[in-house]
Amino acid sequence: MMASRSLREGFHREFMTFFERAERTRRWSVFDDVPWERLAEVPRATDLALAAETFCGIEMFLPDYLQAHLSLLVGDYGQAWFSAHWGHEEARHALALREYLLRSGQRSEARMQDFADAVMARRWRPPYEVPRQMVVYSAFQEMTTFVSYHHQRRLAQQANDPVLAEIYRLIGRDEMAHCRFYQRILALHLDEDRTGTLTDLAHVVRTFRMPAHELLPSPRERETVRTAGFGRGAFITEVVLPVLNGLGLTRHDLYRHAPVGTVER
Numbered sequence: 001m002m003a004s005r006s007l008r009e010g011f012h013r014e015f016m017t018f019f020e021r022a023e024r025t026r027r028w029s030v031f032d033d034v035p036w037e038r039l040a041e042v043p044r045a046t047d048l049a050l051a052a053e054t055f056c057g058i059e060m061f062l063p064d065y066l067q068a069h070l071s072l073l074v075g076d077y078g079q080a081w082f083s084a085h086w087g088h089e090e091a092r093h094a095l096a097l098r099e100y101l102l103r104s105g106q107r108s109e110a111r112m113q114d115f116a117d118a119v120m121a122r123r124w125r126p127p128y129e130v131p132r133q134m135v136v137y138s139a140f141q142e143m144t145t146f147v148s149y150h151h152q153r154r155l156a157q158q159a160n161d162p163v164l165a166e167i168y169r170l171i172g173r174d175e176m177a178h179c180r181f182y183q184r185i186l187a188l189h190l191d192e193d194r195t196g197t198l199t200d201l202a203h204v205v206r207t208f209r210m211p212a213h214e215l216l217p218s219p220r221e222r223e224t225v226r227t228a229g230f231g232r233g234a235f236i237t238e239v240v241l242p243v244l245n246g247l248g249l250t251r252h253d254l255y256r257h258a259p260v261g262t263v264e265r
């Protein structure tokens with residue numbers, strides 16, 4: 001279903017704001033902006049390497065994420081341009097982590113190739129079919145990745161790994177910008193259809209799952225990476241509430257628009 005003309009005009013304006021800010025303040029290069037000259041300081045920390053590989057793997061489902069994005073938009077350049085742009089930034093995330101693992105000697109080319117093959121053999125499928133629910137999902141998902149990378153950055157700092165810590169900082173800043181964009185799109189949806197949008201928000205809060213962890217090879221080994229600093233409680237306090245807050249909403253706005261007993265209190 002095509003969004004209304006006024007919504008599409010809004011998407012376009014939001015995209016241009018996002019794009020201008022990204023070009024002016026958030027451009028970074030895998031080759032020039034990561035302190036590769038400090039590779040000698042990188043400690044041998046198997047848990048940090050496993051986490052970097054895990055997040056790299058999640059970012060490597062990009063072809064599926066992009067397909068989901070693009071199939072949701074019909075006749076909407078604002079969102080199509082955003083998807084293309086967003087895809088470029090997400091590609092940079094996977095490539096920076098991949099380069100880190102290779103250049104620091106913690107993974108071989110052959111192992112990364114096997115890993116890529118294993119990821120490619122699996123398919124990630126979008127969890128919602130309604131475009132507006134996917135916007136809600138994307139806002140939460142981006143905020144979740146921001147929180148995860150923020151946590152990983154602290155672990156890298158504690159382990160005195162200046163290279164990985166900087167990569168996580170750069171990636172985390174992108175994830176926050178992505179979350180903000182989806183928040184702005186949600187604000188437009190709220191203006192157009194408040195009740196419907198709140199109902200979608202309540203539905204996604206109740207059913208949200210992070211993508212792709214369980215699709216990676218050796219998921220059991222990666223379980224500690226998935227839960228590092230991140231229980232269900234943290235999902236509510238560090239993801240849902242800040243996103244709602246950014247929209248000028250509280251959880252009470254959700255209760256009113258959800259079937260009784262379906263929103264966790």
Ligand SMILES: [Fe+2]
Pocket residue numbers: 059089090093145171175
């Ligand atoms: Fe990312």
Ligand SMILES: [Fe+2]
Pocket residue numbers: 090142145174175178
């Ligand atoms: Fe992102």
